[in-house]
Amino acid sequence: MAYTKEPDQLSIKTNVDLLKERQTATFDVASLTQILDGGKAKTRRRKQLESLVLSDPTLNPLDRSVDRLELYDRSLRKAARVYELKVKHNWSPEDMKMVLRMLNDEHALGVHEVMFIPCIERLGTAAQRAKWLPRAHTLEIIGTYAQTELGHGTNLAGLETTATYEPSSGQFILNTPTLSAMKWWPGNLAKTANHALVLAQLWIAGKKFGMQAFMVQLRSLEDHTLLPGIETGDIGPKMGVPYTDNGYLILKNVRIPRDHMLAGFAKVSADGQFSKVGSDQVNYLTMVYVRAKIVDWAFNGVSEAVTIATRYSAARRQGSMKPGDPEVQIMDYMTQQYKLFPALAAAYALFFAKEQIMKEYVRVTKEIQEDSNFKSLPELHSQAACLKSFSSDSSSHLIEVCRRACGGHGYLISANLSTIGVDNVSVVTAEGENTVMFLQTARYLMKSFAKSTMGQPLPATVQYLSRDWSSYECPVRSERDCLNHNVISDIHLKRASYLVKRAADHLQRRLSAGDPQHVAWNRASIDLVTAAVGHAQAFVVCNFCTSLSQLDADTQILEVLSTLCSFYGLHLIIKHSGEFLEAGSISGNQLELIRRQEQALLAVIRPNAVALCDAFDYHDVTLNSALGGYDGNVYEELYGRAKQCVLNKTEVLPSYYKHIQPLQRRLKARL
Numbered sequence: 300m301a302y303t304k305e306p307d308q309l310s311i312k313t314n315v316d317l318l319k320e321r322q323t324a325t326f327d328v329a330s331l332t333q334i335l336d337g338g339k340a341k342t343r344r345r346k347q348l349e350s351l352v353l354s355d356p357t358l359n360p361l362d363r364s365v366d367r368l369e370l371y372d373r374s375l376r377k378a379a380r381v382y383e384l385k386v387k388h389n390w391s392p393e394d395m396k397m398v399l400r401m402l403n404d405e406h407a408l409g410v411h412e413v414m415f416i417p418c419i420e421r422l423g424t425a426a427q428r429a430k431w432l433p434r435a436h437t438l439e440i441i442g443t444y445a446q447t448e449l450g451h452g453t454n455l456a457g458l459e460t461t462a463t464y465e466p467s468s469g470q471f472i473l474n475t476p477t478l479s480a481m482k483w484w485p486g487n488l489a490k491t492a493n494h495a496l497v498l499a500q501l502w503i504a505g506k507k508f509g510m511q512a513f514m515v516q517l518r519s520l521e522d523h524t525l526l527p528g529i530e531t532g533d534i535g536p537k538m539g540v541p542y543t544d545n546g547y548l549i550l551k552n553v554r555i556p557r558d559h560m561l562a563g564f565a566k567v568s569a570d571g572q573f574s575k576v577g578s579d580q581v582n583y584l585t586m587v588y589v590r591a592k593i594v595d596w597a598f599n600g601v602s603e604a605v606t607i608a609t610r611y612s613a614a615r616r617q618g619s620m621k622p623g624d625p626e627v628q629i630m631d632y633m634t635q636q637y638k639l640f641p642a643l644a645a646a647y648a649l650f651f652a653k654e655q656i657m658k659e660y661v662r663v664t665k666e667i668q669e670d671s672n673f674k675s676l677p678e679l680h681s682q683a684a685c686l687k688s689f690s691s692d693s694s695s696h697l698i699e700v701c702r703r704a705c706g707g708h709g710y711l712i713s714a715n716l717s718t719i720g721v722d723n724v725s726v727v728t729a730e731g732e733n734t735v736m737f738l739q740t741a742r743y744l745m746k747s748f749a750k751s752t753m754g755q756p757l758p759a760t761v762q763y764l765s766r767d768w769s770s771y772e773c774p775v776r777s778e779r780d781c782l783n784h785n786v787i788s789d790i791h792l793k794r795a796s797y798l799v800k801r802a803a804d805h806l807q808r809r810l811s812a813g814d815p816q817h818v819a820w821n822r823a824s825i826d827l828v829t830a831a832v833g834h835a836q837a838f839v840v841c842n843f844c845t846s847l848s849q850l851d852a853d854t855q856i857l858e859v860l861s862t863l864c865s866f867y868g869l870h871l872i873i874k875h876s877g878e879f880l881e882a883g884s885i886s887g888n889q890l891e892l893i894r895r896q897e898q899a900l901l902a903v904i905r906p907n908a909v910a911l912c913d914a915f916d917y918h919d920v921t922l923n924s925a926l927g928g929y930d931g932n933v934y935e936e937l938y939g940r941a942k943q944c945v946l947n948k949t950e951v952l953p954s955y956y957k958h959i960q961p962l963q964r965r966l967k968a969r970l
């Protein structure tokens with residue numbers, strides 16, 4: 300099977316059409332891969348890890364169509380193996396990131412890795428970090444992040460789990476007071492974790508002090524049995540991520556010591572005095588981190604899906620343009636290019652967006668942790684919220700477009716597009732439901748807009764709101780003008796600024812009509828979400844342009860990416876043309892020029908499409924797709940995998956002897 304081979308060794312057998320596609324590339328794929336990896340040394344390191352990890356028999360992906368228990372067992376086996384290798388080879392956090400990405404079909408310990416550990420790192424004191432992190436890194440303690448409850452996920456103020464401080468014993472007593480207060484959803488909670496960071500309302504002497512994070516041991520470290528007062532279980536099968544044991548948790552008078560409240564920013568003294576440093580929202584920092592990570596996962600999802608669909612579209616021939624002519628590669632159809640290339644462009648746009656938001660996250664958390672400076676937190680929250688939502692909305696849509704672009708074969712599990720899609724769609728809801736997150740950004744935009752009208756300075760991401768747009772005139776006069784990145788950026792910023800003002804005006808109109816603030820907010824919320832989406836798109840497009848202007852790459856790579864960037868910006872304008880026209884960003888004539896240029900760019904992108912996917916450098920094992928292998932031998936692969944299907948294990952199945960043969964005999968006997 301091709302998925303056990305090194306892609307580099309496959310060129311002799313490669314599908315001829317794919318080979319030709321690679322010959323038309325105008326840039327050096329390996330150099331672009333190095334840029335995407337963050338440098339030559341990182342590519343080399345990733346390749347080293349790849350040959351170690353992906354040739355490991357325990358970690359080799361298998362068909363997913365097995366039962367839940369087997370899936371859980373297999374993914375835990377893989378996770379255990381990853382940790383064994385991590386300790387053996389002393390992998391750095393950067394190495395772990397690469398390994399998780401190459402094994403992206405299963406993350407049995409995902410919440411431990413992505414939420415539990417980061418939460419201790421961000422919200423714990425130095426002593427707490429020293430106490431728990433080494434044990435977490437060696438899996439002596441396996442943790443979950445238990446925040447969401449049956450009754451409340453979005454509205455954190457509504458969480459009902461209580462942690463009541465008792466000065467006489469110096470302990471917190473944790474309780475689940477109602478059915479709706481039971482924790483519901485946390486990954487790794489049901490069966491895997493032996494500890495949980497439980498987010499609960501802190502009560503001291505009858506007074507509530509808001510949500511805090513408490514370290515609670517759930518299971519014995521000897522035999523993994525549940526401790527007294529703890530009830531957990533799995534919440535049942537889900538649409539995707541079947542390998543994760545998302546769980547429920549009921550706490551009955553569970554006592555923990557005072558130093559088990561994460562106290563980096565809030566403390567309870569022995570006699571029950573509560574004190575805090577900086578913003579209340581600092582407890583939400585782990586969520587900001589995961590939202591930034593989700594931009595990265597969205598990038599992974601789209602880049603994988605588009606690699607599969609593009610290679611398949613090069614290898615697949617069906618129909619001819621002119622009757623009697625040989626059949627064409629399906630990628631020759633313009634409509635097919637119009638499915639694939641927006642996804643390809645979005646993948647690169649999201650790559651640069653995730654780089655930027657992660658950089659900001661590191662900068663701002665450093666300011667918070669080292670200088671107790673919370674100044675940039677609101678802007679970071681606003682950006683993480685809208686980018687999380689925009690990227691996961693885009694990836695869910697585009698992965699499905701890629702699946703459909705593969706016709707009937709795209710519907711097979713062996714194409715792996717359904718799995719990539721259904722896993723990816725979970726992050727539309729997880730870590731802050733997208734509409735709710737867009738509304739958080741809108742809240743920041745409304746405040747920023749108000750500041751701009753008062754002439755106050757604004758942070759970088761919203762500075763465009765302070766610009767005087769009254770003299771703006773879109774300079775597009777020809778199709779060629781449409782390629783200019785400054786022009787494209789301005790068109791997007793003008794539209795975003797209009798949508799923010801439109802939402803602010805709506806809000807003000809409601810308030811002037813006498814609506815209380817919360818009523819006005821709800822009535823204006825559709826426009827508010829639209830404004831946040833426009834803001835996110837403008838950011839992603841401008842950031843793509845700026846990132847390219849700063850990129851250290853050869854001219855061929857810059858040229859190809861520049862085309863892709865223009866296409867992405869123009870495509871979004873076409874998709875939301877009504878808003879751009881209404882905003883006065885462009886005129887009707889300019890819209891027509893943009894449409895022509897957008898479509899003309901498909902032919903410019905086409906020769907590099909396969910190479911741009913190759914540059915993501917996904918190993919065949921990681922893609923695990925019969926349609927998306929590097930060698931493009933799609934039919935051999937489909938047939939090979941079909942032969943492995945459990946129904947094909949015997950020529951005649953026992954079910955035939957059980958159900959059909961006796962019936963046939965009975966029916967025949969009646970005649």
Ligand SMILES: CCCCCCCC/C=C\CCCCCCCCCCCCCCCC(=O)SCCNC(=O)CCNC(=O)[C@H](O)C(C)(C)COP(=O)(O)OP(=O)(O)OC[C@H]1O[C@@H](n2cnc3c(N)ncnc32)[C@H](O)[C@@H]1OP(=O)(O)O
Binds near residue numbers: 583584676723726742
């Ligand atoms: C899920 C499976 C993933 C599969 C991935 C598939 C793809 C894989 C591909 C590649 C893989 C690569 C390897 C990766 C390995 C993967 C492992 C996966 C495992 C981990 C997955 C974990 C995912 C999910 C986990 C969770 O869901 S945890 C729970 C998350 N919960 C939420 O997000 C709750 C949402 N609600 C809120 O955030 C808030 O309550 C609210 C809605 C923002 C409202 O806040 P509040 O009640 O305080 O009210 P407001 O009045 O609105 O706000 C008051 C002020 O506070 C400001 N604010 C709010 N939030 C924040 C914040 N976070 N930071 C800073 N400031 C904040 C707000 O702006 C207000 O400010 P003001 O100045 O205006 O007053």
Ligand SMILES: Cc1cc2nc3c(=O)[nH]c(=O)nc-3n(C[C@H](O)[C@H](O)[C@H](O)COP(=O)(O)OP(=O)(O)OC[C@H]3O[C@@H](n4cnc5c(N)ncnc54)[C@H](O)[C@@H]3O)c2cc1C
Binds near residue numbers: 444446451485734
């Ligand atoms: C795969 C997966 C993994 C998860 N992992 C974890 C985990 O590890 N730990 C954990 O604690 N949680 C986890 N969760 C829970 C997740 O964080 C919540 O489901 C999520 O935050 C959404 O909250 P909710 O379910 O309460 O949705 P709701 O808030 O009930 O959303 C339902 C609808 O109501 C709308 N809505 C709600 N509030 C508003 C508002 N204020 N304004 C406008 N519209 C609104 C939403 O837009 C949505 O359309 C996970 C969820 C999933 C799906």
